[in-house]
Amino acid sequence: MIGIIGIVVVFVMVFGGYLAAGGKMGIIMKSLPFEFTMIGGAAIGAFIISNDIAGIKHTLKDIGKVFKGPKWKREDYCDLLCLLYELIRIARKSPVDLETHIESPSESSIFGRYPKIQNDKETVELICDTLRSASMNFDDPHQVEEVLEKRMDANFHHAQHSSHALQTVADGLPALGIVAAVLGVIKTMGSIDQPPEILGKLIGGALVGTFLGVFLAYGFVGPFAAKLKTVVEDESHFHALIREVLVANLHNHAINLCVEVGRQNTPGHVRPSYSELEESLKDAKQAVA
Template sequence: MFVLIGYGVVIFSIFGGFVLAGGHLYALLQPIELLMIFGGAAGAFVVGNDSKTLRATVKTLPTVLQGTQYTKSMYMDLLAMMFEILTKIRKDGMMAIEKDVENPENSVIFGKYPKLIKQHHLIDFICDYLRLMLSGNMDAFQIENLMDNDIETYDAESHVVSHAITRMADGMPAFGIVAAVMGVVHTMESVGSVPPAELGALVAKALVGTFLGILLGYGFVGPLASLLDQKHAEVNKMLQTTKVIMIASLNGYAPTIAVEFGRKVLFSTERPGFLELEDYIKEARTK
């Protein structure tokens, strides 16, 4: 929704200002220029990225129209779920969660949090490290190092699409210049064969290419990469929060304290108060 609102503001501001200044919108309607810019940018995008990146881009782009899922409520669900898991471990031993880890979709604990169970990367992260903890006494330092590498790998992989889109956005002004140069070439070859009054129109059409390249690159395509980076940062924060809680538990802290560690690494916009989280956990455990 906000993407469409932002695009609307861009269109209204740029084209509305042009009209208010006395310009005529039909002068900006240059489909051939758009073909050159989009075609050139798309071709360069295909050349500059492998098949994995291309598939990931096609899969990821539709998500930009979706609002964020990572609200304060979801973070509180994560903290409450981790508290229940760690409490069960502390009370009944590590083997008590074996069935939950092996089949989270049918787990009573995971089933209480439908928003989280849809976050497959997060659930896999939790289950993988609980499975390692099940295998025996694991050194907390080694587990933390492995978690850091795991999160770093996800972070690098998640930025592939946004970096590819950024490069495409950076190249669109250049393709706009190419379109403008082609327009100027057409104008110069028309000298003597068209009336002088028409030469001005041809020059104007050529300049539209530069305008469209810059507008599309910085007003439409570039912001999508920034938005994707923000979405990936939210997933990363979920993983970091989980890591802090599990490492605190491995170091011997009680579930209440371990969850508090996780609460403190949340951004201030999503971080619940201590008593607020305590009440939420109590309510979640009675479900």
């Protein structure tokens, strides 16, 4: 919703100010389809050239995050802490029972209580792989933390692709606007024998290209890239919480302390309160009973 409001504000302030200053939309509207075809088409072509099919699909899919925001909400962080609490409790009580959950998480009754987490492949694999490694005696906290850090860095780098791709397009749009403007000037020079009022319209139409390139770059594509970067950074905290809790578990801290370490390392705007988490843990224990 906030993204839509931002788009409306950009249009109203730019064109509203232009009209308030006495500008006329006629010349812009007449030139806009042709200028947009040149600039937008060139930008799309350059985007296709600089990305593979997977990168293109990834970017198009991620554009929705500009309007939806981060995938993981406050309640999801609380659910994740409860899930990790239950898994760690089972791992310490009966490692054999844990295997049924981490080997088939799609059929696990514990994972099943948190369907949003269960349906996220990378999150489930991160949890299961780490717990499985611990059961295979790969339980040095520092080594496990290093492995998790590298894995998370790789995931984060991949997730940032959309932001980088859009920022590259934003960087090129002003130059493409100049290309369209130069073509407009070339067209104008072919009509140099026309009266001033006609030449003025032709020059004005050429300048629409420069305007459009800068407008799209700094009014839309650039902010989209910045928003995607912020969303990806926000979502990365979800996996960081998994690392904090599972590494604390390898240090053999009490289960409640492991969960509290994760809670306190959660960003403030999505961090569940201590009492809220305690209530959720009680509900989880009752569900198991």
